[in-house]
Amino acid sequence: MTAAPAAPSRAEILSLLRSLLRVSAKFSDYNIREYTRRRTIDGFRQNRTLSDPSSVANAFADGKSELEIAKRQAVVYSLYAPKVKSIIELYSKSGV
Amino acid sequence: MKGVKISGRPLYLDMQATTPVDPRVIDAMLPYYLSRFGNPHSRTHLYGWESENAVETARAQVASLINASPREIIFTSGATESNNISVKGVMHFYKDKKRHVITTQTEHKCVLDSCRHLQQEGFDVTYLPVQSNGIIDLEKLRAAIRPDTGLVSVMAVNNEIGVIQPIEEIGQICKEFNIPFHTDAAQALGKIPVDVEKMNVSLMSLSGHKIYGPKGIGALYMRRRPRIRVEPQMNGGGQERGIRSGTVPTPLVVGFGAACELAMKEMEYDDTRIRGLQDRLLKGIREKLDGVVVNGCMERRYAGNLNLSFAYVEGESLLMGLKEVAVSSGSACTSASLEPSYVLRALGVEEDMAHTSIRFGIGRFTTEAEIDRAAELTVKQVEKLREMSPLYEMVKEGIDLKSIQWAQH
Numbered sequence: 163m164t165a166a167p168a169a170p171s172r173a174e175i176l177s178l179l180r181s182l183l184r185v186s187a188k189f190s191d192y193n194i195r196e197y198t199r200r201r202t203i204d205g206f207r208q209n210r211t212l213s214d215p216s217s218v219a220n221a222f223a224d225g226k227s228e229l230e231i232a233k234r235q236a237v238v239y240s241l242y243a244p245k246v247k248s249i250i251e252l253y254s255k256s257g258v
Numbered sequence: 259m260k261g262v263k264i265s266g267r268p269l270y271l272d273m274q275a276t277t278p279v280d281p282r283v284i285d286a287m288l289p290y291y292l293s294r295f296g297n298p299h300s301r302t303h304l305y306g307w308e309s310e311n312a313v314e315t316a317r318a319q320v321a322s323l324i325n326a327s328p329r330e331i332i333f334t335s336g337a338t339e340s341n342n343i344s345v346k347g348v349m350h351f352y353k354d355k356k357r358h359v360i361t362t363q364t365e366h367k368c369v370l371d372s373c374r375h376l377q378q379e380g381f382d383v384t385y386l387p388v389q390s391n392g393i394i395d396l397e398k399l400r401a402a403i404r405p406d407t408g409l410v411s412v413m414a415v416n417n418e419i420g421v422i423q424p425i426e427e428i429g430q431i432c433k434e435f436n437i438p439f440h441t442d443a444a445q446a447l448g449k450i451p452v453d454v455e456k457m458n459v460s461l462m463s464l465s466g467h468k469i470y471g472p473k474g475i476g477a478l479y480m481r482r483r484p485r486i487r488v489e490p491q492m493n494g495g496g497q498e499r500g501i502r503s504g505t506v507p508t509p510l511v512v513g514f515g516a517a518c519e520l521a522m523k524e525m526e527y528d529d530t531r532i533r534g535l536q537d538r539l540l541k542g543i544r545e546k547l548d549g550v551v552v553n554g555c556m557e558r559r560y561a562g563n564l565n566l567s568f569a570y571v572e573g574e575s576l577l578m579g580l581k582e583v584a585v586s587s588g589s590a591c592t593s594a595s596l597e598p599s600y601v602l603r604a605l606g607v608e609e610d611m612a613h614t615s616i617r618f619g620i621g622r623f624t625t626e627a628e629i630d631r632a633a634e635l636t637v638k639q640v641e642k643l644r645e646m647s648p649l650y651e652m653v654k655e656g657i658d659l660k661s662i663q664w665a666q667h
């Protein structure tokens with residue numbers, strides 16, 4: 163058995179949250195971008211109630227691995243982004 | 259479509275046809291398209307071993323989502339293949355003693371077609387009717403059972419109208435009569451809790467591309483205790499316990515497994531959200547329009563499927579006006595024909611209403627803005643069509659359309 167990872171500090175948690183939000187904004191796909199942002203915020207909000215250090219550490223480790231996946235996939239999505247944007251983005255830009 | 263100009267990609271509300279692949283699923287799959295390309299059945303080198311390990315991990319992920327043992331999971335190309343193996347494979351294997359199948363009128367085409375095939379071979383098939391809410395009558399099922407009934411096949415969640423059949427109760431009845439029970443859970447997996455023990459199923463069909471996984475992969479659950487046996491359709495190298503020969507596609511299987519694990523983690527979150535969005539859509543439409551009917555039971559329903567019919571409009575024109583929304587309609591849904599859907603017909607939906615049915619499919623990645631836009635466009639289009647409709651004029655004046663004697667041409 164490996165030792166349980168140490169619980170992260172508040173600053174480390176906030177930094178992870180900021181990194182996740184930053185990378186979610188990089189998704190070229192409207193639906194994926196919105197989802198990643200929404201899921202990140204809801205996930206952190208839900209995990210605020212965690213008090214047991216090992217559950218906090220686990221949630222932190224999950225978040226880190228989500229961040230790595232999001233970083234890679236934001237690149238993949240941008241490589242193959244369709245030229246035409248989603249109709250919803252066009253509306254919200256023109257303010258209709 | 260020709261002659262229709264839109265400036266952007268339509269917003270996607272057709273999650274029953276297929277779902278987008280989750281980026282976390284793509285991330286799991288990509289390594290198996292790059293350096294880890296080995297054949298999972300190669301026994302003599304690392305390439306084979308690492309692929310085999312990945313396949314077995316995925317098998318456990320799929321099994322865990324339905325509370326089965328990994329040894330009960332056979333990978334197939336999708337729910338169509340699993341349904342074919344279940345219906346034809348079981349009946350062919352037990353053909354000496356069992357000559358009768360019970361299914362329903364609202365099954366997916368691939369189950370109905372497999373049954374037709376059996377009929378041509380001399381088997382008997384009972385197609386149970388459904389009630390006007392889309393749910394089968396358990397007493398009718400009981401009454402249809404014969405000593406030579408070899409299989410009961412009833413889908414869990416209907417793809418067109420989203421109603422949930424009483425699978426546990428059906429499983430109980432099948433157990434009582436000792437008849438194998440197959441369920442097509444393609445639209446249920448990852449969306450409602452699915453448990454092969456609670457449901458007492460012998461066989462279950464699953465699909466990857468309805469749960470944010472890749473297309474071309476699915477699974478067949480086959481119970482080991484008591485053991486159910488089938489005649490394979492594919493003969494060859496004996497992969498997947500001889501039930502489904504052919505090289506197992508590692509990247510697809512890995513993606514399907516990842517999608518199942520995600521579904522388990524996200525089911526509650528997704529469900530809460532999708533319920534909220536369904537509510538928002540229905541309210542947004544009903545606030546502005548009368549004569550809107552939900553097809554299928556409202557209580558026993560998967561929230562991500564909202565099938566609506568609009569009175570006093572013409573179906574084709576309605577869809578033409580909704581080009582910015584990718585949805586499916588009840589008419590002309592599987593082919594180029596203008597026949598209303600057989601599912602809506604089985605519910606007893608009148609032809610004019612069946613023609614104006616639209617299925618709104620909501621999923622993990624749907625946003626509030628998309629729902630609001632879809633509601634707005636639908637309302638606008640229906641209002642426009644009703645303005646031009648003499649029928650709607652008469653209804654507003656209080657004339658009962660059913661009382662009118664139409665002149666014969």
Ligand SMILES: Cc1ncc(COP(=O)(O)O)c(C=O)c1O
Nearest residue numbers: 336337338366417444445465476
């Ligand atoms: C209920 C149901 N069964 C079977 C299928 C076919 O699944 P697949 O595309 O995996 O063969 C679908 C999807 O079209 C479905 O909705």
